[in-house]
Amino acid sequence: MAKNQSRTSGRDARGGAGRGGTGPRGTRQGAGSRGGGARRSSRYGASPVDGSGAWIEGRRAVAEALEVGMPLRRALVADADGSLAEVVRRLEGAGVPVERVPRPRLDALSSHGAHQGVVAQASPFSYAGLADVIEAAGDGDALVVLLDHVTDQGNLGAIVRSAEVVGAAGVIIAKARAAGVGVGAFKTSAGAVLHLPIAQVSNLASAIETLKEHGFWVCGATEHARDSVWDAPLGGRLCLVMGSEGSGISRLVRDRCDFECRLPQRGHVESLNVAQAATVMCYEWLRRTTAVERA
Numbered sequence: 142m143a144k145n146q147s148r149t150s151g152r153d154a155r156g157g158a159g160r161g162g163t164g165p166r167g168t169r170q171g172a173g174s175r176g177g178g179a180r181r182s183s184r185y186g187a188s189p190v191d192g193s194g195a196w197i198e199g200r201r202a203v204a205e206a207l208e209v210g211m212p213l214r215r216a217l218v219a220d221a222d223g224s225l226a227e228v229v230r231r232l233e234g235a236g237v238p239v240e241r242v243p244r245p246r247l248d249a250l251s252s253h254g255a256h257q258g259v260v261a262q263a264s265p266f267s268y269a270g271l272a273d274v275i276e277a278a279g280d281g282d283a284l285v286v287l288l289d290h291v292t293d294q295g296n297l298g299a300i301v302r303s304a305e306v307v308g309a310a311g312v313i314i315a316k317a318r319a320a321g322v323g324v325g326a327f328k329t330s331a332g333a334v335l336h337l338p339i340a341q342v343s344n345l346a347s348a349i350e351t352l353k354e355h356g357f358w359v360c361g362a363t364e365h366a367r368d369s370v371w372d373a374p375l376g377g378r379l380c381l382v383m384g385s386e387g388s389g390i391s392r393l394v395r396d397r398c399d400f401e402c403r404l405p406q407r408g409h410v411e412s413l414n415v416a417q418a419a420t421v422m423c424y425e426w427l428r429r430t431t432a433v434e435r436a
Contacts, residue, residue: 183194193261197322198256200228202324209327210265210335213237219244219258228259237261266322269338271348272329273313275355277338282430284309284423285352285379289345289394290318290385293413298334298415300383301326305333313348316341319385329416349397352380358397361390362422364412366401370422373402376429383419 169316180271197213206213216232218225220241232239232369248258274285291297297320320326321341322334342348357380360373373380382398383402385389390398404418413421 152327158414196250196252196264196431197253197261197324198253198259200225200257200259203228203259203261204231205328206261206263206324207231207235207237209324210332211324211327214264215240216259216261217242217247217250219247222258225258232261240313241346249410263323266334268322269311271313271340271342271351273338274313274340275352278310278355278357278378280356282433283357283379284377285311285313285380286419286423287313287348287356287380287382288315288319288344288415289350289382289390290315291383292318292320293386294320294323295329296320296386296414296416298326298329300419301337301339302330302333303416303420303423305330305422309337309423311338311340313340313342313345315345330342346393346397349380349382349394351427358400361395361398361401362403362418363390363395363401364403366403368400369405370402370425371405373400375402375422375426376433379426381419381422381426383415383422386415 184205191286197203203216213232213235215238218229218238220243222244229239244258247258247260248254250260251255252367271294277283278285286300286309288297288300291300297314304312313319316420324337326334340348353359355378357378359380360372360375360382361382363384366373382390382394384394395401402422404413404421406412
């Protein structure tokens with residue numbers, strides 16, 4: 142299909158028009174989108190999170206935050222506790238300011254009373270803006286993953302990791318009632334949250350409309366879809382919508398999808414979780430776009 146193919150409505154596209162075949166859907170022309178599409182190698186900083194950053198409690202949790210490279214603003218450790226020497230050494234080695242305080246102060250900060258003499262304050266994660274994701278997409282083939290209120294940080298991090306590995310332009314999440322970037326997301330993303338723009342938006346439906354204006358086709362991943370991932374047009378400029386762990390894609394978001402697809406299944410157990418499903422679909426997009434480049 143031609144690059145300047147006119148876009149169909151979401152309902153018409155889901156009804157089957159233009160959906161046949163396994164080749165990539167024609168690329169929408171990216172009105173106003175910027176060229177280049179260069180990958181960025183450092184954390185984006187368009188919209189810092191409000192507040193002073195979450196508190197991480199306990200020796201194991203603090204050690205894990207250091208291991209995954211989570212930026213820490215400061216750490217408070219119980220004074221006169223020699224067993225914390227190794228934790229203090231690691232914190233100072235990572236350049237984290239360490240303050241020795243009376244244990245009652247740690248008790249007051251602790252949410253569950255299991256601080257084990259140390260708490261660390263995470264630096265607020267700086268989210269990208271939607272414009273950053275669109276800029277990273279450039280004018281050609283590009284993948285954006287939009288998460289419709291995924292609530293588990295582990296799933297968020299795993300999806301970001303898959304998106305970064307296949308060369309996606311960014312991930313879009315909701316500001317409310319959705320997982321944000323914390324220790325869990327840092328851990329499962331293997332640091333990918335520092336290398337891919339993650340945009341928090343107030344209105345997912347509006348974000349989808351903006352992506353459409355910049356040439357993206359929108360695919361909803363749902364078990365209720367007629368087409369499988371092998372038959373749906375998953376190439377080109379694609380916004381892949383993944384639903385929440387419990388209720389899937391909301392009606393408001395689903396109505397804005399141009400088409401839908403599902404994962405084929407032969408077994409009897411419940412289908413893959415959202416992070417596993419997103420990985421399969423991200424790689425299908427990569428396969429399609431790579432095949433086009435080689436043709």
